[in-house]
Amino acid sequence: MGIGATAGAAAVGGLALSANASDASGTPSDALVFDKDAYTELTTTVTDAAGNDKEVVYHFWKALTYVADPVDAKYQSLNVSVPVRIDGVAVNAKDAPVLLANSVGGYLPSSVADATGVGGGGTAGLPAGGASASPGATASSGGGTGEVQSGGNAMLNGRGETVDLAKPALAAGYVVVEPGARGRTLTDADGTYYGTAPAAIVDLKAAVRYVRANKGVIPGDTDRIVSTGTSAGGALSALLGASGDSRAYDSRLDELGAADASDAVFAVGAWCPITDLEHADGAYEWNWGGNVTQSTGEVVDQKVSKELRAQFAEYQASLKLRGLKGFGPLTARNYDEYLVKTYLQPSATAYLAGLSDVDRAAYLADNTFITWSGGRATFSWADFLTHVGARKKSAPAFDAFDLSSGENNEFGKDKTQARHFTAYGMKHDTTGVSGSRPDVDIPGKLDLMNPMHHLEKANPGRSRHWWIRLGTKDSDTSLTVSANLAAALDGLGDDVDHLYYWDEGHGSNTDPGDFIAWIARVTRHGKRAGK
Template identity: 80%
Template sequence: MGIGATAGVAAVGGIALTAQASDDTSSNSSDSLAFDPDGYTELTTTITDADGTDHSVTYHFWKAITYVAKPVDATYQSLNVSVPVEIDGTAVDATNAPIVFANSVGGYMPSTVAEATGVGGGEMTGAPTGGTSASASPSASASSSTGTGEVQSGGNAMVNGMGAMVNLGKLGLAAGYVVVEPGARGRTLKNSAGEYYGVAPAAIVDLKAAVRYVRANKGRIPGNTDRIFSTGTSAGGALSSLLGASGDSPIYDKYLKELGAADASDAIFATGAWCPITDLEHADGAYEWNWGTNVTASTSKVVDQTVSKELQSQFAEYQASLKLRGLNGFGPLNARNYDEYLVKQYLEPSATTYLAALSDADRATYLAANTFITWSGGKATFSWADFLTHVGARKKTTPAFDAFDLSAGENNEFGKGTTIARHFTAYSLKNDTTGVTSKRLDSDIPEMLRLMNPMYHLVEKANPNRSKHWWIRLGTKDSDTSLTVAANIAAAANGLGDDVSHLYYWDEGHGSNTDPGDFIKWIAKVAGTGKKRGK
C-alpha cells in the first residue's frame, strides 16, 4: 500500500467514471453521487511540516462536491478533495494512500468548504453565507446563545482562533495522503420559516453521508477508502469520536435516507479526536467532579456548591454504571479513584515529558515557579488537589452544558423546529429559570442523545463496526470540559480491544495539538503504509 514515486497524474486522472449501482434508485443511482475523476484543478502550494520544513506540493483539487442526492443546504453538505501528485519535485501516486477526513466543526456550529480556494480552506461559520437551499436565510449568530456552554469557549473562541490551530489536512497532503474536507450543517442554521435545520443530529448525519460518498466512489476517488482517518477538534473532536464509534449503526439510517446518502458503509478505519466536547447528557456532572472547587474565570467566585455536589453525585452514579477499567491494568474506574487514575496515567507522565524536554536552566525556573511538583529521578509527582490549584479558574459556570437559563450552545444543539434551545437533562429541566413548565424532557430527546454520544456505541452497544484505532488528545488546562470525558472514551475503546493512543498536553488549553507530526506518522503506521513524509 505504499505511496510510490510513480507518475501520479495517470493514476489519479485516468480512472473511468461509472455510475454507482444501487437498489435505491431514488437517491443513490444519481449521477450527482458519482465522483468525476477529471473534475479537478491542479494547484501548487508550499506546506510547512511539523518539523518546520517547507515542501512544495502540487495537487489535484476538487471543490464543493455535494455528497448527498437530496441536500437540505448544499453550502454545508459538500466536500473538497485534495490529492498530491508531486511533492518537492518527486511524482506521487496516491491511488492507495490513506485518506485524512478532516472536519472543521467547532462549537457544533455550521462548517463549509464552499469558499475554499485550496486544501485547508474549510471554515466554521455562525450563519449561512447564502446556500443553495431555497429556504436558506440568515440564522441566529453565535451571539444568540452566549452563556455557559460550548458556544462561549468552543464556539466564539474557535471562530477567532481556528486559523491558528494545526491544519492536519495540509500536513496530511504534504505527507502524501489524500485529504477529504467535509462541510456539515450546524446548530445556528435557520431557514425562512424560522426552523433550525442544523441541530442534532444533522452534523453527524452529514459527516456519515460524506463518508458514504467517499466509500461509494471506491475506484473513482483516489485513496484507500478502507483507510479513512477522521480528525476534529472540540465539537469537531466529539463528532470525529462519534463517527468512529458509530460506524454503520442502523439508528442513523432514516436520517441518511432522507438526504439521499450513498448506499455504502459509513464506518471509518481510525479516529483522531482533540478535546472532544461530548457525552453531553453526563457532561455537567463530569465537569463538576473535575472543576467543582475551582473559581470561575468570569466571576472569580466558586459556583453554587449545592448544585455542584448534586451534579457530582450524578457523575458518580453514571461512572459506576459504565463499568470501565483504566488503562495499564488500573482496575475499575469510579468517582472515588478517578483523580488518582488521571494523575498517574496522564498528568504526571504529561508533566514529566514536558519537563524532561526543557533545558536544565528552564526546568529549574519552571520548578521554582511551580513548587507543587516534586522532580526526582527524572519524574514529576504531585497531588490532584495541587494540580487543580495549578490550573486555576474554570472556564464555565454551572451547569456547564445544560444551562438552567437555556443559554448554552448545547441547549441550541438540541433545539427543534422553531425552538432555539431545549433542555436535554432532567436535572436542568427541573431547575429551569426561563419559565419552562414541562415536567418531562421532550419525547425525542433520548433518541437525540443516543445519536450524538459515542459512549452509547462503545459501552451500551459495543458497536462491532466502530473504528479500531484511536488517537485522543487533550490539554491539561482545558476546562472547557472534564478531563474524564476523553479518558472514558479511551478506556471504553481499550476495553473493547482497540488500539488506543491517548495522552494529555501539559499546561495546554482548549484546541491544543502539540504533536501533529506524531499523528501523521501514526497514520502511516496503523494504515500499513510505512514511513512517510511530514514528520
C-alpha cells in the same frame, strides 16, 4: 426538497443533483459519482514537523455535494485534495490513506464552499468557550441572518502557532477530504432550525458514504479513512468512529439521498472532544468543582455543583469501566488518582524532560507543587487543580438553567431555539418551560450524539484505531470525558493512543507530526503498497 435543491435536478458543486442516491444495483447515481477530471491543479508550500518546507502540487476538487437531496448544499458538500508531486517527485496516491478533516466547532455550521485550496477548512464556529457559546452566535442560510465564525481544521501547537492537519497530511502523500456539515444555528426563512442534533453527524456519515461509494474512482484507499476533528468536531469524529454502519441513522441518511455504502471509518483522531453531553455537567463538576471561581470572577453555586458531582458518581459506577494499564475499576472515588498517575504526571514529566536544564529549573521554581526527582514529576490532584486555577464555565456547564448554552441550542427543534436535554436542567429551568423531564425525542437524539452509547453496545462497525488528545488546562470540558472514552475503547480491545498535553488549553495539538506518522503506521501505508 430542501434549501439549495430544486425539483428534478440542480447543479451544485459541479454535480447534477437527482432525487435518488443509487440505482437498483447499488451503484451511485449521477448525482453522487465523483468526476475524476473536474479538478484544478494548485501548488502550496507546507512546513513539516521537522521545520522543512515542502512544495506540494495537488489536484483540488471544490464543493462536491455529497447527498442527492441536500437540505442545504452550502454545508452538505466537501472538498478533495490529492497530491501529485512533492518537491518535484511524482506521487501516486491511489493507495494512500484518506484524511477526513471536519472543521466543526461549537456544533455550529461548517462550509467548504468558499475555500480556495487545501486547509482552507471553510467556515466553522469555534468560539472561545468551546461548544457552549451562546445560541446567539449564529450562522445562517436560506433567509436567516447571522454570523459564521472562522474555524477551519486549525488547532494550536505549544508555541501558539496554528496547526492544520490537512496540509501536513497532503505533504505526507495522503488524500485529504474536507467535509462541511449543518450546524445548530441554521434556520430557514420561516425560522425553522434545520441543523440541530443529529444533523451534523448524519452529514458526516453521508460524506463518508460518498467517498466509499466512489471507491476506485476517487483517489486514495477508501477503506482507510481517518477522521479528525477538534472540540465539537472532535466529539463528532469520535462519534463517527464509534457508530460506524449503525442502522440507527439509516432513515435520516435515506431522506438526504446518501450513497448506499458503508459509513465506517478506519481510524479516528479526536482532540478535546466535547461529548457525552447528557453526563457532561456532572463530569465537569467532579473535575473542576473544587475551583469555585470562573475566569469571569463569578462564584459558582456550590449546591448545584455538589448535586451534579453526585450524579457523576452514579453514572461512573454504571459504566463499569476499568482504567488503562491495569488500574482496575474506575469510580468517582479513585478517578483523581487514576488521572494523576496515568496521564497528568506522565504529561508533566514529558514536558519537563523536554526542557533545557535552565528552563526546567525556572519552571520548577515557579511551580513548587511539582516534585522533580529521578527524571519524574509527581504532585497531588489538589495541587494540580490549584495550578489550573479558575474554571471556564459555570454550573451547570452544558445544560444551562436559562437555556443559554450552545448545547441547549444543539437540541433545539422546529422553531424552538433551545431545549433542556437533562432532567436536572429541566427541573431547575428559569425560563418558564413546563414539565419535569426533557421532551420525548431527546433521549433518542442523545443516543445518536453520544459515542459512549455505541461503545456500550460494542458496535461491530466501529473504528479500531484511536488517537485522543486533550490539554491539561482545558476546562471547557472534564478530563474524565476523553479518559472514559479511552477506557471504553481499551476495554473492547481497540488500539488507543491517549494522552494529555501539559499546560495546554482548549484546541491544542502539540504533536501533529506524530499523528501523521501514526496514520502511516496503523494503515500500514507504504507496506501495503509494497514500498
